[in-house]
Amino acid sequence: MVGWVQIYMLLGGGALLAWHEERLIPFLERIPWYVALSSLALGIAMTRVPVGIAQKLTLPIVPLTILIGVFALPSASDRARRFLAWKPMATLGLYSYTLYLWQQLVLMDGMFVLWWSQTLALLAALAFSAFSFRFIETPFRDLGRRLSGPRASAQPAT
Secondary structure, eight states: OOOHHHHHHHHHHHHHHHHTHHHHHHHHHTSOHHHHHHHHHHHHHHTTSOTTHHHHHHTTHHHHHHHHHHHHHHHHOHHHHHHHHSHHHHHHHHHHHHHHHHHHHHSOTTTOOSHHHHHHHHHHHHHHHHHHIIIIIHHHHHHHHHHHHHHHHHSOOO
């Protein structure tokens, strides 16, 4: 489980990247795709380190490796771009926030200890996410567009 310190370090790393984007993006674009993918995989694997002294040792590693993987991978290779543009990955990206919300309810710590129960729980979270996105979020987003449409166009341009 990722600790709060790791989450804040990840947010801080993202903020640092945004602040110094013009200097860091050219550096990240030179990272080979396999290094970026390995970095992302390592960062994700390190989030599974048990809480305790070992997790404290991983604090700087997780945000760094995930940031390198996330920001270098899409610009490092056409393979990465094609993989991220692949319909299942694009759909997962579309559902990612909804999946984030549902996984908190479905994949609670210690609730599922066997691999097959974790797999079923993940599939349930994906199903809930797809349902929620299609039948709750999309109608409300469309309603918001319809309600704000005439009002937004009636305002004078400044």
